[in-house]
Amino acid sequence: MNQWKLKEIVLMSILGVVFGFIYLAFFGVGKIFTGLLAPFGLGDLGYEVIYGIWFIVSVIAAYIIRKPGAALMAEMIAALVEVLAGSTTGPSLLLSGFVQGLGAELAFALTRYKDYRLRILIFSGVGAALLSFPYHYFTAGFDAYAPWVLTLMFIARVISAIIITGIIGKFVSDQLAKTGVLRGYALGKELQEKRERNAA
Amino acid sequence: MISSINPSVKGISILIPGILLSLAFDVITPLVFLIFILTITFLFGDVSIKRWLMFFAPLSLFALGLAWTSMLHTNEKYSGGELLVDFWWIDITTGSLQVGVSLALRSMCFISLSLLFALTTDSTKLMLSLMQQLKLPPKLTYGILAGYRFLPLFKHELDLLRQAHQIRGVSRKKGIRARFGRMKRYLIPLLANAIRKSERVANAMESKGFTGDRNRTHYHEMRVRSRDWVFLSSMVAALIFAFYLSYELGYLNIFGRTF
Numbered sequence: 001m002n003q004w005k006l007k008e009i010v011l012m013s014i015l016g017v018v019f020g021f022i023y024l025a026f027f028g029v030g031k032i033f034t035g036l037l038a039p040f041g042l043g044d045l046g047y048e049v050i051y052g053i054w055f056i057v058s059v060i061a062a063y064i065i066r067k068p069g070a071a072l073m074a075e076m077i078a079a080l081v082e083v084l085a086g087s088t089t090g091p092s093l094l095l096s097g098f099v100q101g102l103g104a105e106l107a108f109a110l111t112r113y114k115d116y117r118l119r120i121l122i123f124s125g126v127g128a129a130l131l132s133f134p135y136h137y138f139t140a141g142f143d144a145y146a147p148w149v150l151t152l153m154f155i156a157r158v159i160s161a162i163i164i165t166g167i168i169g170k171f172v173s174d175q176l177a178k179t180g181v182l183r184g185y186a187l188g189k190e191l192q193e194k195r196e197r198n199a200a
Numbered sequence: 201m202i203s204s205i206n207p208s209v210k211g212i213s214i215l216i217p218g219i220l221l222s223l224a225f226d227v228i229t230p231l232v233f234l235i236f237i238l239t240i241t242f243l244f245g246d247v248s249i250k251r252w253l254m255f256f257a258p259l260s261l262f263a264l265g266l267a268w269t270s271m272l273h274t275n276e277k278y279s280g281g282e283l284l285v286d287f288w289w290i291d292i293t294t295g296s297l298q299v300g301v302s303l304a305l306r307s308m309c310f311i312s313l314s315l316l317f318a319l320t321t322d323s324t325k326l327m328l329s330l331m332q333q334l335k336l337p338p339k340l341t342y343g344i345l346a347g348y349r350f351l352p353l354f355k356h357e358l359d360l361l362r363q364a365h366q367i368r369g370v371s372r373k374k375g376i377r378a379r380f381g382r383m384k385r386y387l388i389p390l391l392a393n394a395i396r397k398s399e400r401v402a403n404a405m406e407s408k409g410f411t412g413d414r415n416r417t418h419y420h421e422m423r424v425r426s427r428d429w430v431f432l433s434s435m436v437a438a439l440i441f442a443f444y445l446s447y448e449l450g451y452l453n454i455f456g457r458t459f
Contacts, residue, residue, distance in 0.1 A: 004339075005402075006339060006402045006405060006406055006410075006412065007398070007399050007402035007403070009339045009340060009343050009402075009412075010339075010343040010346065010347075010398045010399075010401055010402040010405070011395060011398045011399070011402075012343070013340060013343030013344045013346070013347045013398070014343070014346075014347040014350070014394050014395065014397070014398040015391075015394075016344065016347070017344065017347035017348055017350070017351070018347075018354070018390070018391060018394055021351070031262060034262070034265060035265075038265045038268065038269075042269065043265045043266060043268065043269050044266060044269050073340075077340070077344055080344065081344070081347075081348065083211075083317075083318075083326075084323040084326060084327070084348060085323075086318040086319070087314070087318065088255055088259055088311055088314050088315060088318065089310070089314055090214055090218065090310070090313055090314025090315075090317050090318060091211040091212075091214050091215050091218070091314075091317060092214075092215060092218040092219070092310070092314075094215075095215070095219070138222055139219075139222045140266075141222070141225065141270065141299075141302075141303045141306065143225070143455055143456065144225065144270045144299045144300075144303060145269070145270055145273055146273040148273075149269070149273045172387065172388070172391070175384070175388045176388060176391055176392060176395065179388065179389075179392045181392045181395045181396055181399075182395065184399065
C-alpha cells in the first residue's frame with residue numbers, strides 16, 4: 001500500500017464505487033433472466049450467464065493501475081459500496097467480494113504483475129469464476145442440486161467470465177485510455193509510449 | 201436502538217450467522233433463527249413494517265424460485281423418502297421437499313439479516329467505524345467516501361449526456377446491438393469524468409496536507425460500548441440455540457448428514 005500514489009488509491013476507490021452501483025443494477029438483470037428460466041426449474045442459470053459482470057472491476061482496476069492488490073481491493077470496495085448502498089445481500093457480500101477478488105488477483109500474481117495481455121485478463125476472470133463457484137456451492141446450498149445442473153451452471157459461469165470480464169473488461173479500459181484521462185496511470189503511459197514509438 | 205450499535209460490531213454479528221447457517225440443510229434451524237431475527241427487527245429495529253416488507257416480499261419470492269430449483273433437481277443425497285408428487289416431469293419426494301423448504305427459509309434468514317443491517321446503518325458511520333475499529337487505511341476510507349459523495353453528480357451527468365444525445369438526434373434504434381452501443385456511449389464518458397474527478401480529489405487531499413497517516417485525530421469518534429457486545433453475543437447465542445433445538449428434536453442436518 002505504501003508504493004501506491006494517493007491518486008491511484010482514489011481512482012481505485014472511485015472505480016469501486018461506480019462498479020458497485022453497476023453490480024447492484026445487474027442484480028435486476030439477473031432477476032429477469034432468472035424469471036424467464038424459473039418455470040423450468042433452472043432459475044439459478046439466469047445469474048450464471050451474466051456472472052462475469054461481477055468480476056469486471058478487478059480486471060479493469062488491475063489493467064489500469066498495474067500494482068499488486070488492485071484486483072482484490074477494487075472488487076472488495078465494489079462489494080463494500082453495495083453494502084453501503086443498502087444491498088439486501090448485506091455484509092456477507094464482502095466475503096464473496098474477497099473470494100472473487102482473490103481469484104482475479106491470482107492470474108496477475110502468477111505473472112508477477114508484468115503481463116497484461118488479453119489472455120491474462122481472461123485468465124483472471126476465469127480465476128474469479130473458479131474460486132467463487134465453490135464459495136457459492138457452500139453459501140447457496142448447491143450441495144442439494146443434481147450434478148448435471150451444477151455442471152451447466154459452472155460452464156455458464158466460466159464462459160460468462162471469459163466474455164464479460166476478460167474481453168469486455170479490456171475493451172472498456174482501452175476505450176477509457178483513448179480518451180486521455182488515464183495519462184497519469186500505467187495503462188495510459190503504455191498507450192502514450194506506443195504512440196510515440198509509432199510516430200517515430 | 202439497533203441503529204446506535206457500532207456498525208463494525210453489527211456487521212460482524214450479521215456475518216457470523218450468515219456463514220454458519222449455510223451449514224444447515226434442515227427446516228428447524230433456519231426457522232428458529234428467522235423467528236429470532238424478525239423479533240429483534242421489529243422490537244428493537246425501529247423499522248417500519250411497510251418499508252421492510254417492500255424489500256422483503258420481492259426478495260423472498262425470488263428465494264422461493266431458487267428453492268423450486270433445488271426441489272425439482274435434488275441431489276441424490278437429499279432426495280430420499282416417499283414420492284409425494286409425480287406429475288409429467290415433476291417428481292417431488294419428502295426429502296426434496298424438505299431441502300427445498302430449508303433453502304427457502306435459509307435465504308429468508310439471509311434477507312432479513314441483511315435488512316436488519318441495511319435499514320439501521322448509516323453509510324458514513326460505517327466507513328468511519330471501519331477505519332477506527334477495523335483499521336481500514338485512511339487513504340482508502342476517504343477515497344471511498346469521496347467517491348460515494350460523487351454519486352448524485354454521476355446521475356446529473358448521465359441526464360446531461362442523455363439530453364445532449366437527444367438534442368443532436370442520436371438515433372434511438374432498438375435491438376441488442378444498438379443497446380450495447382448506447383451503453384458504450386454512456387459508460388465511457390461517465391467513467392472518464394469519474395476518473396478526472398478522482399484525480400482532482402486526490403490532488404486536493406494532498407494539497408490540504410492529507411498524508412494518509414494512521415495516527416490521526418477524528419472529529420467523529422466511533423466507540424465500542426458494552427451494549428455492542430450484548431448485541432453480538434445475543435446473536436451468537438440465538439444461533440447456537442437454533443442448532444441445539446434442531447439437534448434435540450432430531451432434525452439437524454449438516455450437508456446431508458443427519459445428527
